[in-house]
Amino acid sequence: MAYDKSIAAFEEAYKVIPGGVDSPVRAFSGVEGTPPFIERGEGAYLFDIDGNRYIDYVQSWGPLIFGHTDADIEASVIDSVKKGLSFGAPTTVETELAEEIVSMFDSIDKVRFVSSGTEAVMSAIRLARGATGRDNILKFTGCYHGHSDSLLVQAGSGLATFGTPSSPGVPADLTKHTLLATYNDIESVEKCFADSPEGIACVIIEPIAGNMGLVPADETFLQQLRALCDAHDTLLIFDEVMSGFRASLKGAQGITTVKPDMVTLGKVIGAGMPVGAFGARAEIMAQLSPEGPVYQAGTLSGNPVAMAAGLTSLRKLKANPAIYVELGNRAKKLVEGLKRAADSVNVPMVTDVRGSMFGFFFSDKPVRNFADVMENDQKLFAKFHKGMLDRGIYLACSSFETGFISTAITDEMIDETVKAAYETLKEIKA
Numbered sequence: 001m002a003y004d005k006s007i008a009a010f011e012e013a014y015k016v017i018p019g020g021v022d023s024p025v026r027a028f029s030g031v032e033g034t035p036p037f038i039e040r041g042e043g044a045y046l047f048d049i050d051g052n053r054y055i056d057y058v059q060s061w062g063p064l065i066f067g068h069t070d071a072d073i074e075a076s077v078i079d080s081v082k083k084g085l086s087f088g089a090p091t092t093v094e095t096e097l098a099e100e101i102v103s104m105f106d107s108i109d110k111v112r113f114v115s116s117g118t119e120a121v122m123s124a125i126r127l128a129r130g131a132t133g134r135d136n137i138l139k140f141t142g143c144y145h146g147h148s149d150s151l152l153v154q155a156g157s158g159l160a161t162f163g164t165p166s167s168p169g170v171p172a173d174l175t176k177h178t179l180l181a182t183y184n185d186i187e188s189v190e191k192c193f194a195d196s197p198e199g200i201a202c203v204i205i206e207p208i209a210g211n212m213g214l215v216p217a218d219e220t221f222l223q224q225l226r227a228l229c230d231a232h233d234t235l236l237i238f239d240e241v242m243s244g245f246r247a248s249l250k251g252a253q254g255i256t257t258v259k260p261d262m263v264t265l266g267k268v269i270g271a272g273m274p275v276g277a278f279g280a281r282a283e284i285m286a287q288l289s290p291e292g293p294v295y296q297a298g299t300l301s302g303n304p305v306a307m308a309a310g311l312t313s314l315r316k317l318k319a320n321p322a323i324y325v326e327l328g329n330r331a332k333k334l335v336e337g338l339k340r341a342a343d344s345v346n347v348p349m350v351t352d353v354r355g356s357m358f359g360f361f362f363s364d365k366p367v368r369n370f371a372d373v374m375e376n377d378q379k380l381f382a383k384f385h386k387g388m389l390d391r392g393i394y395l396a397c398s399s400f401e402t403g404f405i406s407t408a409i410t411d412e413m414i415d416e417t418v419k420a421a422y423e424t425l426k427e428i429k430a
């Protein structure tokens with residue numbers, strides 16, 4: 001494949017945009033080669049400016065459950081655009097989308113829309129602190145909750161890719177209130193509670209971690225977490241910015257029996273438009289301005305075009321929940337094929353699937369937390385990524401990210417992907 005135009009575009013971008021990208025993971029720093037600059041998407045495919053076509057397993061990092069240019073979503077966006085892009089005033093489509101979300105999540109009585117996952121989590125944390133009157137929060141190493149100050153501590157995703165899990169520019173005075181525990185290790189959480197006599201406002205977790213690769217939380221661990229939060233009057237927040245409507249129609253909450261106090265949602269509820277949301281029981285949400293004293297706002301919050309896209313996507317999913325069975329089967333078919341390809345050249349690989357989310361690590365032991373993730377062979381991943389890209393397969397460009405299946409991806413495309421994996425691994429091991 002030729003990447004000449006993308007290489008030139010990256011050089012141009014570099015002159016005016018830091019690192020040439022508007023979000024660090026896009027820079028291909030954890031893998032080989034240059035990021036293809038994308039011209040357009042269609043169904044399961046991405047097309048770059050050199051004219052290369054790829055089967056897209058990134059899906060804009062999750063939101064595109066129906067693939068690119070879905071006709072229904074496109075029509076609702078165009079219809080909405082024709083009425084105006086933004087009003088900074090209430091619209092009925094916000095209420096409609098809120099009603100859909102509330103009807104799907106037992107844990108949510110009320111929801112507020114914002115413009116990104118970062119904003120959703122930042123606002124939820126503020127609300128949790130305001131509602132409990134406590135400063136401390138607890139997060140898990142390797143989980144990523146967006147880039148707000150309190151949460152840029154031992155985080156996954158781009159921070160893990162760049163080997164800087166915490167960021168300069170965040171005052172230590174702020175992060176001293178962020179306690180860290182180990183994913184799937186309840187003793188580490190107990191220790192944080194024991195060491196915090198002043199109390200903890202909230203525990204935030206990706207119930208299906210997707211920002212250190214795909215690492216789901218054990219059911220027992222989540223139950224123990226719930227019990228600890230109850231015992232200490234601490235709010236449990238499920239960050240479902242990635243897993244919401246991806247892992248199942250009810251996100252992780254369709255898989256675990258554990259019910260959080262608060263939920264954050266993001267990109268998936270906007271079907272590719274910039275959006276985020278946070279929700280909780282009515283008495284918690286009543287603390288939020290203008291009902292309550294905890295301030296939170298946004299000029300473009302509840303943007304009508306994003307709401308229209310999200311509403312169409314959610315209604316399509318709700319009308320046909322069997323989609324999740326199909327997506328899950330394809331994801332399983334894919335990782336089983338990848339594993340067979342790895343076995344064929346005696347490369348250890350562990351895989352996992354939750355709904356349409358899939359992950360694989362070049363590792364010979366189960367991966368349950370960030371320390372396990374760090375043991376996977378990242379150099380091999382980098383080579384594998386390049387070989388797959390050259391064969392028209394667009395995988396997430398970091399071993400700390402998750403893959404996604406869309407309804408546009410067919411069994412034949414999975415076969416093509418598995419064939420590419422055999423060829424790539426054979427080439428690497430030759």
Ligand SMILES: Cc1ncc(COP(=O)(O)O)c(C=O)c1O
Nearest residue numbers: 116117118144145146239241242
């Ligand atoms: C679980 C989780 N929380 C929060 C975020 C932040 O969302 P955004 O990138 O839209 O700010 C992300 C996505 O990156 C995410 O996966």
Ligand SMILES: N[C@H](C=O)CCC(=O)O
Nearest residue numbers: 023025061157158211242
């Ligand atoms: N892991 C992130 C989202 O899920 C990757 C997207 C980004 O930060 O640009």
